[in-house]
Amino acid sequence: MTQTKAEFEARLRQIGAERYHDKHPFHHLLHSGGCTPDQVRAWVINRYYYQSRIPMKDAAFMSRVEDPALRRAWRSRIEDHDGTTENEGGIARWLRLADAVGLDRDYVASAEGVLPATRFAVDAYVRFVRDETLLEAVAASLTELFAPKIHAQRIEGLLANYAFADDSSLSYFKKRLTEAPKDVAFGLSSVLDRADTLEKQDAAAKALIFKTDVLWSQLDALHSAYVDPARIPPGAWQPGTYLAPGMAHAS
Numbered sequence: 001m002t003q004t005k006a007e008f009e010a011r012l013r014q015i016g017a018e019r020y021h022d023k024h025p026f027h028h029l030l031h032s033g034g035c036t037p038d039q040v041r042a043w044v045i046n047r048y049y050y051q052s053r054i055p056m057k058d059a060a061f062m063s064r065v066e067d068p069a070l071r072r073a074w075r076s077r078i079e080d081h082d083g084t085t086e087n088e089g090g091i092a093r094w095l096r097l098a099d100a101v102g103l104d105r106d107y108v109a110s111a112e113g114v115l116p117a118t119r120f121a122v123d124a125y126v127r128f129v130r131d132e133t134l135l136e137a138v139a140a141s142l143t144e145l146f147a148p149k150i151h152a153q154r155i156e157g158l159l160a161n162y163a164f165a166d167d168s169s170l171s172y173f174k175k176r177l178t179e180a181p182k183d184v185a186f187g188l189s190s191v192l193d194r195a196d197t198l199e200k201q202d203a204a205a206k207a208l209i210f211k212t213d214v215l216w217s218q219l220d221a222l223h224s225a226y227v228d229p230a231r232i233p234p235g236a237w238q239p240g241t242y243l244a245p246g247m248a249h250a251s
């Protein structure tokens with residue numbers, strides 16, 4: 001039987017409670033100050049790839065939407081990341097974080113040293129949004145329901161534990177605290193409205209699980225490559241390389 005909206009929303013939230021990447025050991029290491037400078041750099045390099053693809057997946061989504069009102073509601077997501085004349089945008093803010101941790105920002109932006117599994121996971125998300133139903137595409141974005149909590153934990157944990165952390169380097173996360181709630185409020189009500197059969201509810205729940213897997217896999221890749229025993233795949237970033245000028249001897 002089709003679930004009521006309240007039951008269905010509870011089901012979606014339960015998926016986050018069980019599977020969101022705030023539970024991943026790499027995040028515990030990062031937020032508690034347990035990462036070396038190079039482990040933080042590896043996270044910044046790899047996570048940049050996710051950031052860079054988010055507006056591309058939103059553009060892929062919009063290219064399929066026939067309803068002007070839905071496109072209008074969605075397009076601020078692209079501006080939030082790519083920026084506008086008044087707002088520098090999330091990608092530029094992420095590169096400020098890259099500067100702060102002592103990386104060469106051009107190298108980070110080139111995405112050359114990204115781990116293969118990160119690339120596979122993120123590209124799979126972009127393809128999912130391009131190929132699956134609009135309902136599933138919106139449902140996959142609902143991991144953002146759980147993101148403000150992890151962003152707040154991250155700001156607190158990084159400020160307490162790392163010298164690079166300050167208002168400028170963490171501006172990406174501060175800004176998301178105000179941007180994400182408008183996106184999820186819209187995305188959640190749209191999924192609750194559109195999933196009006198059990199079949200559609202099941203598909204939306206599966207899409208959200210897929211997305212939690214996309215996020216979890218990225219951290220598995222990081223943990224495997226850069227946390228002891230480190231197994232860095234060929235071609236991926238090597239610790240100590242591509243540092244910003246003046247950082248050559250920093251560890």
Ligand SMILES: O=C(O)c1cc(C(=O)O)c2c(n1)C(=O)C(=O)c1cc(C(=O)O)[nH]c1-2
Pocket residue numbers: 054140141142143144145146147150151176215
């Ligand atoms: O730091 C995080 O844990 C985290 C997670 C997620 C997410 O849950 O997908 C996003 C973000 N951050 C984020 O900053 C962001 O802009 C974003 C957009 C989306 C999306 O799927 O459209 N997820 C996320």
